[in-house]
Amino acid sequence: MRILVVEDEKKVSNFLRQTLEEEHYAVDQAFDGEMGLMLAETYDYDLMILDLMLPKKSGMNLLEELRKMECKVPILVLTAKDAVGDKVKALDSGGDDYLTKPFSIEEFLARVRALLRRGRPDQGESLQVADLTLNPVTREVYRGKRRIELTNKEYAFLEYFMRSVGRVLTRSMIAEHVWNIDFDTETNVIDVYVTYLRNKIDKGETLKLIHTVRGVGYVMRG
Secondary structure, three states: OEEEEEOOOHHHHHHHHHHHHHOOOEEEEEOOHHHHHHHHHHOOOOEEEEEOOOOOOOHHHHHHHHHHOOOOOOEEEEEOOOOHHHHHHHHHOOOOEEEEOOOOHHHHHHHHHHHHHHHOOOOOOOEEEOOEEEEOOOOEEEEOOEEEOOOHHHHHHHHHHHOOOOOOEEHHHHHHHHOOOOOOOOOOHHHHHHHHHHHHHOOOOOOOOEEEEOOOEEEEOO
16 A cells, blocks of 8 residues: 655655554655645555645645546545545545544544555455465464464555565566655565565465566466
């Protein structure tokens, strides 16, 4: 899952990014409305978190422009404004939910999960490839009866592979879905993580699930 945070207060934005990354999400940041629009037009996001008080282009204007462009990404509006009229305007302009600052992280994450489920109804369903299972709700992964412990990044890799069974994933596709926009695609870190994942998923197993497509990338087959 890839999330765009559009927030001009860098301390707040960085805190939200860290919080979301700890929950296995890939996060991009924009610090003004124009940058937010550019990123939203360029990349495919599962959720946008949008502050209303932004420089260059207000969050409300950005919200209205995205909906006029028929952008369907769920949008969680964050703002210090708590007047009923402001909430109604944000929702009527295309916001999917509204959270007033300050807010608890627990409530914030609950609303994020709810909007992601709404955007992808199958997001909470368990995934299975052969005898490999992944539960997106509990984050538990099993190969047969063997429980597999994964780091946050390994988990993000595996979930992306399992949601793309049979589809060849290039390194740039993996980078876009698992990392943020400042990821250096010239490094071999993707290959390193695939090796880590293979050692946990396929090592010692007769049926190998993660395969290399030479010169292109990787594919998961059951």
